[in-house]
Amino acid sequence: MNRTKIKLLLGNIFPQLLLILVMLIMVIFLSVASPFFLTWDNFRNVFDHSSLYIILALGMTFVISSGGVDLSVGAVAALSGVCMAVAMQNGLGVGTSILIGLAAGGLVGAANGSIISLFKINPFIVTLGFMSLARGLALIITGGIPIYGFPRAFTWWGSGHIGPLNPPMLLAAFMAALAALVLNMSRFGYYTLALGGNEEALRRSGVSIHLYKIMVYLLCGVTAALGGLIVTARLNTAEPLAGWMLEMDSIAAVVLGGTSMKGGRGSIAGTLIACLLLGILRNGLVILSIPAYYQQLLIGMIILSAVIFAEVRSRKGLASTHKKERSTAV
Amino acid sequence: MSNDAAQGKRIPYIRLRNIKKSFGHVIALDGVDLDVYPGEVMALVGDNGAGKSTLIKIISGVLNPDEGELSLNGKTFKHMTPSRAIELGISTVYQDLALVDCLDVASNIFLGREPLKACFFVDKKRMNRESEELLRRLKVSIPSVITPVEFLSGGQRQGVAVARSIKLQGRMIIFDEPTAAMGVSESARVLELIRSLGDEGFAVLVISHNLHHVFTIADCICVIRSGRLVKDFRTENTNPDQVVGFITGSNRYTEEYTEESITT
Amino acid sequence: MKEKMKRMLAFMLLFSLVAFAAGCGSPASPPASGEKTGTGAAEEVKEDDDEVEKTAAGPAMNSKAQEIEQVLMDQLAPLPEFNTGEKIGVLIITLANPFWVAMKEGYEKAGAELGIEVAVMAAPTEGDTKSQLETLDAMVARDYAAIVASPIEPFNLVPGVVRANKKGIKVINLGPPISKEALKEAGGWLDGRITVDYEEQGAMAAEYIVEKLGPAGGKVAIIQGIPGAGQSEGRTAGAKKVFEAAENVEIVSIQPGNWDRNTAYNIASNILQAHPDIRAIFCCNDVMALAAADALEAAGKREGVIIFGVDFISEAHEAIKEGKLDGSIAYSIRVYSKAALILALKTVQGHAIPDEVFSPLALVSKENVAEFEGWE
Numbered sequence: 015m016n017r018t019k020i021k022l023l024l025g026n027i028f029p030q031l032l033l034i035l036v037m038l039i040m041v042i043f044l045s046v047a048s049p050f051f052l053t054w055d056n057f058r059n060v061f062d063h064s065s066l067y068i069i070l071a072l073g074m075t076f077v078i079s080s081g082g083v084d085l086s087v088g089a090v091a092a093l094s095g096v097c098m099a100v101a102m103q104n105g106l107g108v109g110t111s112i113l114i115g116l117a118a119g120g121l122v123g124a125a126n127g128s129i130i131s132l133f134k135i136n137p138f139i140v141t142l143g144f145m146s147l148a149r150g151l152a153l154i155i156t157g158g159i160p161i162y163g164f165p166r167a168f169t170w171w172g173s174g175h176i177g178p179l180n181p182p183m184l185l186a187a188f189m190a191a192l193a194a195l196v197l198n199m200s201r202f203g204y205y206t207l208a209l210g211g212n213e214e215a216l217r218r219s220g221v222s223i224h225l226y227k228i229m230v231y232l233l234c235g236v237t238a239a240l241g242g243l244i245v246t247a248r249l250n251t252a253e254p255l256a257g258w259m260l261e262m263d264s265i266a267a268v269v270l271g272g273t274s275m276k277g278g279r280g281s282i283a284g285t286l287i288a289c290l291l292l293g294i295l296r297n298g299l300v301i302l303s304i305p306a307y308y309q310q311l312l313i314g315m316i317i318l319s320a321v322i323f324a325e326v327r328s329r330k331g332l333a334s335t336h337k338k339e340r341s342t343a344v
Numbered sequence: 345m346s347n348d349a350a351q352g353k354r355i356p357y358i359r360l361r362n363i364k365k366s367f368g369h370v371i372a373l374d375g376v377d378l379d380v381y382p383g384e385v386m387a388l389v390g391d392n393g394a395g396k397s398t399l400i401k402i403i404s405g406v407l408n409p410d411e412g413e414l415s416l417n418g419k420t421f422k423h424m425t426p427s428r429a430i431e432l433g434i435s436t437v438y439q440d441l442a443l444v445d446c447l448d449v450a451s452n453i454f455l456g457r458e459p460l461k462a463c464f465f466v467d468k469k470r471m472n473r474e475s476e477e478l479l480r481r482l483k484v485s486i487p488s489v490i491t492p493v494e495f496l497s498g499g500q501r502q503g504v505a506v507a508r509s510i511k512l513q514g515r516m517i518i519f520d521e522p523t524a525a526m527g528v529s530e531s532a533r534v535l536e537l538i539r540s541l542g543d544e545g546f547a548v549l550v551i552s553h554n555l556h557h558v559f560t561i562a563d564c565i566c567v568i569r570s571g572r573l574v575k576d577f578r579t580e581n582t583n584p585d586q587v588v589g590f591i592t593g594s595n596r597y598t599e600e601y602t603e604e605s606i607t608t
Numbered sequence: 609m610k611e612k613m614k615r616m617l618a619f620m621l622l623f624s625l626v627a628f629a630a631g632c633g634s635p636a637s638p639p640a641s642g643e644k645t646g647t648g649a650a651e652e653v654k655e656d657d658d659e660v661e662k663t664a665a666g667p668a669m670n671s672k673a674q675e676i677e678q679v680l681m682d683q684l685a686p687l688p689e690f691n692t693g694e695k696i697g698v699l700i701i702t703l704a705n706p707f708w709v710a711m712k713e714g715y716e717k718a719g720a721e722l723g724i725e726v727a728v729m730a731a732p733t734e735g736d737t738k739s740q741l742e743t744l745d746a747m748v749a750r751d752y753a754a755i756v757a758s759p760i761e762p763f764n765l766v767p768g769v770v771r772a773n774k775k776g777i778k779v780i781n782l783g784p785p786i787s788k789e790a791l792k793e794a795g796g797w798l799d800g801r802i803t804v805d806y807e808e809q810g811a812m813a814a815e816y817i818v819e820k821l822g823p824a825g826g827k828v829a830i831i832q833g834i835p836g837a838g839q840s841e842g843r844t845a846g847a848k849k850v851f852e853a854a855e856n857v858e859i860v861s862i863q864p865g866n867w868d869r870n871t872a873y874n875i876a877s878n879i880l881q882a883h884p885d886i887r888a889i890f891c892c893n894d895v896m897a898l899a900a901a902d903a904l905e906a907a908g909k910r911e912g913v914i915i916f917g918v919d920f921i922s923e924a925h926e927a928i929k930e931g932k933l934d935g936s937i938a939y940s941i942r943v944y945s946k947a948a949l950i951l952a953l954k955t956v957q958g959h960a961i962p963d964e965v966f967s968p969l970a971l972v973s974k975e976n977v978a979e980f981e982g983w984e
Contacts, residue, residue: 022490048750056749063742158835158864162763162790173767173794199465201458204451211444218404218442219456219512220430245738250790251763255834258735278446296739300746303727305703310732 029272029324030284037291044298051301058178064293065186066244068286070264071271072193073237075285078268079197080230081210081277082137086126087238088260089148092253094119094242096152098168099161099252108167116239122148123235127228145261152254161252172248182244189237194282206230210277266313267292270320274328292316357382357516357547358403358434363412365398372398373409374571380516380549385542387550387558387579390568391591396551399568400518403549404436405429433515437505437522445494449486450475452493453508478507482537499530506537516547523557535561555584569593673983676968677943683965688953691723696952697752698728699744701760701784705734705867705895706921707941708758714945714984715756722949727752734867735834737764744768754778754799754952761837762787770796778955782948784838799955802948802965806842807849809937810890812971813916814850816935817888818857820914825856826887829879831865831872831900833892840864843892843918860886865896872896876903888914894924894936901932920972920983928977935973942984943967 045052070087077084098115102108126144130137174181197203205226208216217223241260246252269275270291271284292313299309356379365373373395380386390396401407403414405424414421416432429435443452450471451458459467475489484503486496493501502522509517519538523531539561542548552558558565559579566576567590575590681687698715700708712728719726729747731740737760747755748771755777759765765786772779778799791797817828828851833840844862851857860883865872872891876899879886891897897917904910910932917924920938927933944967954961972980 022488022492050750053749056746059742059745059749063745066738160761160763160836162787163793195465199468201460201466204447204455204458204466207446208444208455211446212442215442215444215452216455218426218436218438219508220427221456248767249737249741249764250766250794251761253737253761253764253836255735256737258733258737278444296742297746300729300743301750303729305728305730 027283029320029327030281030287032323033271033284033287033291037287037294040291040294040298044294044301048298048301051298054178056297056301060290060293060297061183062180063297064289065182066241066260067263067267067293068186068289069182069189069237069244070241070260071267071285071289072189072282073234074261074264074268075193075271075273075280075282076197076206076230077137077234078265078273078275079210079277079280080206080227081213082130082227082230083141083265083275084123084126084231084234084238085138085141085261086122086144086148087234087241087264088257088262089145089152090119090122090235090238091242091245091257091260092255093122093148093152093155094239095246095252095256096155096161096254098243098246099164100155102164102168103161108165111168112171112243115243116236119235119237119239119242120232121235123232123238124228126235127231128224130231131224131227149254156252156254158254160254162250164247164250169247169250172244172246172250182248185240185244189240190282190286197280197282202226202229207278207280210274210279212278263292266317270317272320272324274324275321354381356380357416359415360399360403361413361415363399363402363409363414365395365402365407365409371571373402375412376568376571376573378566378573380547382515382547383542383545384563385538385548385550385561387552387562387565388568389552389555389558389565389587389591394568394591395571396568397520400436400520400549400551403429404434404518430512430514433513434518435509435512435514435516436518436520437502437509438520443493443501443505443508446492448490448492449479449496449504450489452504453478453489453511455508457511474511475507478510479503482507482510482540483533484537497530498526499533502526502534503537506541514546516549517541519548519550519552521551521553523552523554531557555587558587559584567591673940673943676940676970677946679968680943680947680965683962684947684950684954686959687950688957688959690953692953692957693723693725694753694953694956695725695727695751696949697747697750697755698726698948699740699747699755699757699765700728700730701740701758702732702734702736703730704732706923707893707895707919710921710941710984711758711945714941715949717942718946718949721946722953724949724953726949731760734760737761741765741768745771748772748775748777752777753956754780756780756782756948756952757786758783759786760784761834763790766790766794766796769798770794773797778952780948780952780955782944800951800961800965801963802944802951802967804939804944804967804969806839807846808969809918810843810846810848810892811850812846812937812969813843813890813918813935814847814854816971816973817890817914817916818850818854820934821854821857821887823856825854825858827858827860827883827885828888828890829861829863829883829886830859831863831875831889831891831896833865833867833896835864837867839918840867840892843890847890865891865899867893867895869895869899872899873903876900877907880904880907880909884909886913888916890916891918893917894919894921894933897933897936898923898927901927905932920980925972925977925980925983928972928974931974935971938970938972938980938983939967940984 050056074084074087094115097118098111101111101114122144126141129135129140171181176184197206205216205221209223209226213223245256267288268285271281271288273280273284295312296309358380360376360378363373363376376399388396398407402409405426405428408423414424444455453475454471459470461467472489479486482503484500486500493504522534522538535557538548538550562579564576564578565587567574567587569591700711703709715726715728729743731743740760741764744757744765745768748768755772757765757779762785769779769786769791773796781798781801783803785803786798788798830844830847832844848859851859861879863875865875876889889900891900894917897915901910901915904913914934916934917936920936924933924936928935947967951961951965
């Protein structure tokens, strides 16, 4: 019994261990290759930059674990930032404005989830629609021109200081801990994985899959809005075009972290490590003065090998799949 | 096993009256009456497309009948819903077993009914402990309750699905082809499990193509043909050849003959 | 056994990937060294020699280029000490735009010429403001004496510049402005700025168009870059002012083309659809102007419409020669990038420099395009 447990546990965290190993190799290599890499200032940069990706990828981990995908997060981040900016421009308090922005993100998320669940439409298409819709709204609200200049209480969320750290890092750490608890230990987390594993089974257990699906996308919308808060506060500007391609970055991090695109399997720790790994990679390439082209190439290669690796590993379960087929054949 | 006299006094767990259902021009069920009793294993047999699956889907609330009614616990319903069926203790172990492959055994058994602690965390320890107890009671052997279901064999999965039905407070358990594509010893274990459920007082309804299996476990056998319930037997009063005759509808005289034999 | 082999295969895949990453990272490997000015300097100096020869035997245009360079150098006097081997980082907008690719080459050549080490970095795409800031942050972590930065929009680089200020790295702003007010608010500053007068660019192009249209005038349209971006707003404002002042000239449409070829193509065809009698289109850069020319060509309405761009990229140069494009506003990329590096050197060596330096402009049209042979 105990051996089974240990084997299962090792099997579960193996991809993450491998990611950590790759990350360590990268850190060692970069430290040797450049004297500027292994400095506190630079590591602070890496953590600071990764925090946005982490927060967005956390919500994305839930969505992908549930067997879906959300392409609208980048646009939702921009829209929420714009909503916060407009609220502040109209004299609302910083706290209220942030809540309005988060609500806007949650609303788009809930709309995503509702349409996907109630009309049974492919999440790819629905969220693609909302990506365009949210981006369009952000452009309309701002008239295409970035809104600039916010109170210090707002910009603190992007560039404030808390000891040696800053609010985005702490927010990311807090959200990651919360997400790990929710995904692995709460009913919501169980149902998220069950949605991805076998939606019909969950429905036949008497669980309202509509409710949980909507909640998954709502959560993702809120994390996207938190991302919007960080970008807007850090740049002290609400740009309608902020968060460009952020959806791709977060999907990449989630998949790299070992969450299955087929759903049913999700790892918050993996997502966290993957975000840091990609952050170190981006930073390292700049530190080594390697042009942007190679960044894209390398990130692409890393994601591809991670996916191939996961697929090869899952073939191990082939034997049991055969058994399953036997028992389900009519 | 019960005898005819006892059957007369008992109250059926569920009573179906004049159930009709059609899909477009195709009539799937054409006025079916059916009583299922607690403590009894009833087998539903019939050719492909005879309406067996439609009937159990109506009982479990997946489909709504066009006409007719279902009564349970003295209440009458025009139709079920999946969640109402579960509330009323009806649970179905489907062909695809409706298990979540990626979750472990205990999580599957408790799916939708997870015990909580501190109002938020799923009480994993309690789930594991109770699952182990339940599986031991059902004599289902699995490597561990924390094994993901995808690593289990067909028979083990069947056992987990049954355990889940019981955990959902099921009093009536419906099996859809429980032994399809299963090995001999594996089937034997599943059949034993089904029989023991009947003995424990559950109302059991089994759909199967395998008459040999049906005769091993069932207390009574109902034959459906072309959407009608053409015959129901006590198992001890019939034989496989006779049942096949009714399934295919080849012999009218057989019908007369059996009716006579039952009434006498 | 089989499973083990598969696992091994997966391991090997990942490790080979890491090895590849290492290969890319090592300065000795070909792709990286090609980008680094330091190691490639000898070759590039040789290229420069070739040009000096060309210059000696070259046509009249060289006097024009030299004239422009001289104007700027006079502005920059006194010159700093060269060949000091200082490391200067350059952050441009994106390498997906030919203009910035040309700027990158300009910087590297000028770096070799001045005897300093130059590394040019860029954001992955023209819209990725956050990545550009992250790139700047990573550059600040290095040992550059100065950084020349061109932001995607006025505010995105502000926090990075403040960090550079704190570390004592000099910051020169080239081209699109970094908002000085935002910087001041954040406790930072610019050590210098070199730019092109965007309004003047728009005005020059518009004046040429108005003159060509003559007293009859006609309908004109403007295709902007990304709304809110400095070059785009400046060029639009300059052109708009001239068009509005001209008699009989009517602006029928001002649309954002986001510096994007495809967007500009679609806008141009839409404008043509709405106004078949359009007489001129001013585009805020050459890429969009070329797209507009293609769109009109495709509709068979290229004749009689004046299309003007800005930047004078080499593709535009060819197009003007072929008559596909009517003209562009040029400023010497070579002079521009060199001037930025000289400004950076001056601040590093403690010279005072003016608040803002403008790079001189030249209007290129089919009438004078011959004079621009070999322009860079």
